[in-house]
Amino acid sequence: MPGMRGSVGPGTMFTRRHNRGYYLHPDRPLLFSRPPVPVVIHVQGSIFVAHATLIDGKARAAELSASITESAAELFETHGVRPGLAVVSVGDDPASKIYTRNKKRTAETCGFYSVQHALAADSSQETVLALLTELNADPAIHGILVQLPLPDHLDEQLITQSVAPEKDVDGFHFQNIGKLTAGQTEDAFVPCTPAGCMLMIEDQLGKDFSGLNAVIIGRSNIVGKPMASLLLKANATVTITHSRTSDLPGVCRNADILVAAVGRPNMVKGEWIKPGAIVIDVGINRIQVSEGGETKTKLTGDVDFDEVSKVAGAITPVPGGVGPMTIAMLMANTLASARRVANISELTGESSEDRERRKFSDDLAQT
Numbered sequence: 001m002p003g004m005r006g007s008v009g010p011g012t013m014f015t016r017r018h019n020r021g022y023y024l025h026p027d028r029p030l031l032f033s034r035p036p037v038p039v040v041i042h043v044q045g046s047i048f049v050a051h052a053t054l055i056d057g058k059a060r061a062a063e064l065s066a067s068i069t070e071s072a073a074e075l076f077e078t079h080g081v082r083p084g085l086a087v088v089s090v091g092d093d094p095a096s097k098i099y100t101r102n103k104k105r106t107a108e109t110c111g112f113y114s115v116q117h118a119l120a121a122d123s124s125q126e127t128v129l130a131l132l133t134e135l136n137a138d139p140a141i142h143g144i145l146v147q148l149p150l151p152d153h154l155d156e157q158l159i160t161q162s163v164a165p166e167k168d169v170d171g172f173h174f175q176n177i178g179k180l181t182a183g184q185t186e187d188a189f190v191p192c193t194p195a196g197c198m199l200m201i202e203d204q205l206g207k208d209f210s211g212l213n214a215v216i217i218g219r220s221n222i223v224g225k226p227m228a229s230l231l232l233k234a235n236a237t238v239t240i241t242h243s244r245t246s247d248l249p250g251v252c253r254n255a256d257i258l259v260a261a262v263g264r265p266n267m268v269k270g271e272w273i274k275p276g277a278i279v280i281d282v283g284i285n286r287i288q289v290s291e292g293g294e295t296k297t298k299l300t301g302d303v304d305f306d307e308v309s310k311v312a313g314a315i316t317p318v319p320g321g322v323g324p325m326t327i328a329m330l331m332a333n334t335l336a337s338a339r340r341v342a343n344i345s346e347l348t349g350e351s352s353e354d355r356e357r358r359k360f361s362d363d364l365a366q367t
């Protein structure tokens, strides 16, 4: 019920992170997050009175892109390597055109070398595969992205599996999927949308979700399944739901973390939400609305923002939530790929030679 925040049991701990409010403490599952103080928030020109913290994906993505830009400049200065991203699209799908243009633009803003190959809708499979062979062999390109969906006459699986796994910044190659499923994310490319969702959840909860229930709505290879692997790796107890799940609202009510990736406008209602839960809305749906006698279209998510923001502890808006984070994570993956080529450890910035040397002297010091 709006305004009701669940019970606070003995030993409840609130943690305050980044001044974004109070959140579930990872060691204290089942206890809700922030106090019931309504706030006024603005999303897409509308005003909502909500209790949830608004997770600002646009601002977070800008922060991330700024640090990627800095790291890319440093990589170029120290190793002469400029991260290179190739975006391949086939056909005239208007949404795909906007997505590919945004990706190219962001890559340029980050200081990357960026190329876009927009092939005609009737391009043959051989043409697309020949282009991928060329890009796989091009040392200036560290990341290759094939914009989906592809026209029906093309074999989507064959094409995504023809991107070299070490340049597969979308994380769709079976080699990268296998590594992620095995929990070996250090040298795998994780699909950008779930990777971005994960970062936003970590901002709220820290990195360990022990004792927390995570529910994902949707079992796609692009979002639902990789999201489950990431949440599982962070020790959440994970449930994947889909179109054949019975009592979906009941399953969702058990979620401390709820990720909706369905493609059905405003499907998730306030009464589905456990008070204080973190709600990540991946859905992008274009709907028609009438405003002042005029019919307009607007973007909306899978979550009924008006209802859910009154119950949840934190929530992403649509637009301005998961979408910008997806593009930022694509840049992060491309930078990581370029750093691997330059033989630099992603975490420390050390080259593998330096790392071996340091390990050797550490070992010596301990003898």
Ligand code: NAD
Pocket (backbone or CB within 6 Å): 193, 217, 218, 219, 220, 221, 222, 223, 224, 241, 242, 243, 244, 245, 248, 261, 262, 263, 264, 282, 283, 284, 285, 322, 323, 326
């Ligand atoms: P998909 O069509 O591949 O998968 C949808 C999933 O929803 C399926 O697993 C299906 O079983 C499930 N589903 C359908 N109806 C359901 C119902 N009534 N109850 C429960 N589950 C149901 O879609 P996708 O590629 O995973 O994308 C999902 C949504 O996320 C879409 O709106 C898409 O546009 C959006 N998306 C956004 C981003 C982003 O960057 N923000 C990235 C990828 C996808």
